[in-house]
Amino acid sequence: MPGVKPSTVPGRLLAEVVSMMKIRFLDPNGVENVQERINSDPEFRIAAKYMSQDILIAADDQQCIFKVRDGVITKIMVNPSPMEPWDFFIKAPEKSWELFLRLLPPPFFHSLFGATIREDFRFGGNVEAMFTHYWATQRMLTILRQFQNEPGGKS
Amino acid sequence: MRLESITGKYGYITVHGVKYRVYFEESGEGVPLLCQHTAGGDGRQWRHLMNDEEVTSKYRVVAVDLPYHGRSLPPESVEWWTEEYKLTKRFFMDFLVEFSHALGLDRPVFIGCSMGGHMALDLALECPDEFRAVIGLESAEFTPGLDIIWFNHPRISGEFRFANLFESTAPSSPEKYRREVGWVYSQSAPPVFRGDLHYYSVEHNVTDQLHQIDTSRIAVYLLCGEYDFASTPEMCQQTASKIKGAKYTEMKGLGHFPVIENYELCKTYLMPILEEISKIHG
Numbered sequence: 001m002p003g004v005k006p007s008t009v010p011g012r013l014l015a016e017v018v019s020m021m022k023i024r025f026l027d028p029n030g031v032e033n034v035q036e037r038i039n040s041d042p043e044f045r046i047a048a049k050y051m052s053q054d055i056l057i058a059a060d061d062q063q064c065i066f067k068v069r070d071g072v073i074t075k076i077m078v079n080p081s082p083m084e085p086w087d088f089f090i091k092a093p094e095k096s097w098e099l100f101l102r103l104l105p106p107p108f109f110h111s112l113f114g115a116t117i118r119e120d121f122r123f124g125g126n127v128e129a130m131f132t133h134y135w136a137t138q139r140m141l142t143i144l145r146q147f148q149n150e151p152g153g154k155s
Numbered sequence: 156m157r158l159e160s161i162t163g164k165y166g167y168i169t170v171h172g173v174k175y176r177v178y179f180e181e182s183g184e185g186v187p188l189l190c191q192h193t194a195g196g197d198g199r200q201w202r203h204l205m206n207d208e209e210v211t212s213k214y215r216v217v218a219v220d221l222p223y224h225g226r227s228l229p230p231e232s233v234e235w236w237t238e239e240y241k242l243t244k245r246f247f248m249d250f251l252v253e254f255s256h257a258l259g260l261d262r263p264v265f266i267g268c269s270m271g272g273h274m275a276l277d278l279a280l281e282c283p284d285e286f287r288a289v290i291g292l293e294s295a296e297f298t299p300g301l302d303i304i305w306f307n308h309p310r311i312s313g314e315f316r317f318a319n320l321f322e323s324t325a326p327s328s329p330e331k332y333r334r335e336v337g338w339v340y341s342q343s344a345p346p347v348f349r350g351d352l353h354y355y356s357v358e359h360n361v362t363d364q365l366h367q368i369d370t371s372r373i374a375v376y377l378l379c380g381e382y383d384f385a386s387t388p389e390m391c392q393q394t395a396s397k398i399k400g401a402k403y404t405e406m407k408g409l410g411h412f413p414v415i416e417n418y419e420l421c422k423t424y425l426m427p428i429l430e431e432i433s434k435i436h437g
Contacts, residue, residue: 047314104326107382111322114384117300131305135318 023097025144026062028078035073038143045071048136053129055137056086059094066140088125090137096120100141101148112138161205163226168257170250173233177254178226179219183211186437187263188429189255189286190218191271193293193412194242194355195316195348196339197225200268203418209426213433217263219254221247223347240350242270244358248277252285264432268292268414270355272377272386276394279368279375280361287436288374290428293411295386296365296394301356307349316348317341325382325410328417336412370400374436376428377401380409402428 025034038044048071055066065086067075077084090112092100096119099109108114115121123130130137161182168175180198182205190201198218205216220227221242229235251274255263265286267274272294279289305311321337340348368375375398379391388405395403406413406424413421 047318108384108387110326110382111384113319113322114382118384118387128305128308128310131308131311131315134315138318138322 023059023062023094023101024148025057025076026059026064026078030147031064031076031078034144034147035076037147038073038140041139041143044136044139044143047139048072048133051133051136053088053126053133054086055140056089056091056125058089058091059097062094068136071136086125088123088127088130090121090123090141092119092121101145103145103149105145112141159206160211161202165226166257168250168253170253171246173230175222175230175250176228177219177222179217179254179258180205181215181217182206183214183216185211185213185215186287186433187255187258187260188214188216189251189260189263189265190216191251191265191267191274192218192220192224193269193271194351195224195320195343196269197221197227197343199225199339200412200415202415204414204425207418207422209422210429213437214264214429215260217258217260219251221250223350224343240344240346241353242351244277244354247274247354248281251278252282255285262287264288264290264429264436266290266292267294269385269411270351270359273298273355273359275375275377276361276365276368277359279373279398280364283369283373286373288376288432290376290378290425291391292378292413293380293383293386293391294377294394295390296362296397297360298356298386298390301385302349302352304349306352307346313341313343313345316343320412323383323385323411324416325380325408327408328410328420332416332418336415339415365394365397366399368398368401370398374432375401376404378404378406378413378424378428380406380411380413382408382410385411404428 024030051071052069057064065077065080065084066073099106108118161180163180165176165178192198192200197220201218204210223229265275265278272291275289275291275294278286317337320340321333324333324336377391377395379388392403395401404424408420
């Protein structure tokens, strides 16, 4: 965001020392579970009702694409081909995703918007589509956070 | 039916030659406490404070909806639909002073959140004799970069504001009140939030003037929620450090909407200040 300077916050320092955790939604073995969790969420079903978008999510060099059609996640592609199309992306270093996915994230990592204007999350591509479906995207990320913190979720 | 102590009224005031019909609520008796809502919000944000007997036993709490906000409609004498809505500092400040005079408030304490927090600084600078103290929540000298096109765009619905302002609260605040923040934000007319951000993020800039605030004439208290990414604690603290005699408090576990997202926690920070003001400046 032009004019918005990242602040020095405990979260940024924390990112340097955070213990390494596996990001569960990037694990090909957990994809079906993630898909089922999001599609069965009552709030996501309302928020995503008119959504048909492909969302690229990247953590360093790990990537996945959530394919949403008429409010339903039809496929999650882990480590897709670079030729695979997408509409908008959300990218951050893995260590920042680990902070974002905490049940009680440090300040600014609790929000996609906050983590972008004050930290090192970035979004791009068809930004208009992302803001159109911001509620659904936000809810999807919240479910990923819940999923990350379920028993057995941390390596 | 259990009735709250809050009463609502409509009144007419004239600012810059234009007559406005404005809605305001009040509760309590004592030192007048004038409450200013956030950008794109309205006076409902103060409902917990106005229902708190510990506050209303000492303070006459008044919360006004700015014109174009809440139940204060646009003025009848202006073709407002032919002009882009933008809140200006001059109108904002003059409206508040005029409203205070119209109600006969005697040098009220001013408390405002977000753009209201910014206004606390502008009032302390330009109207120190009109108020006995200002309390700025989520206040900063300058918050550039947040006048964003997507806050008022024909293809982006109010649903974006609903979600975006919800996540401006702290994650530990009660879910029901976090959602209430989003609810109120989804209800403003399309141009209002971004129009208010013209003041919040473009026009309000007191970076080079803060040293002129004289806290012997008007007490200044600034507080900021730990999770506020719009006006961060770092920015608020820096602002306070430039005002001799100003008091700064970081509110742990709170976000951009402390008085509504978690009033009980906010109160632990706010009440000592209200006690101090009523003792020293009451």
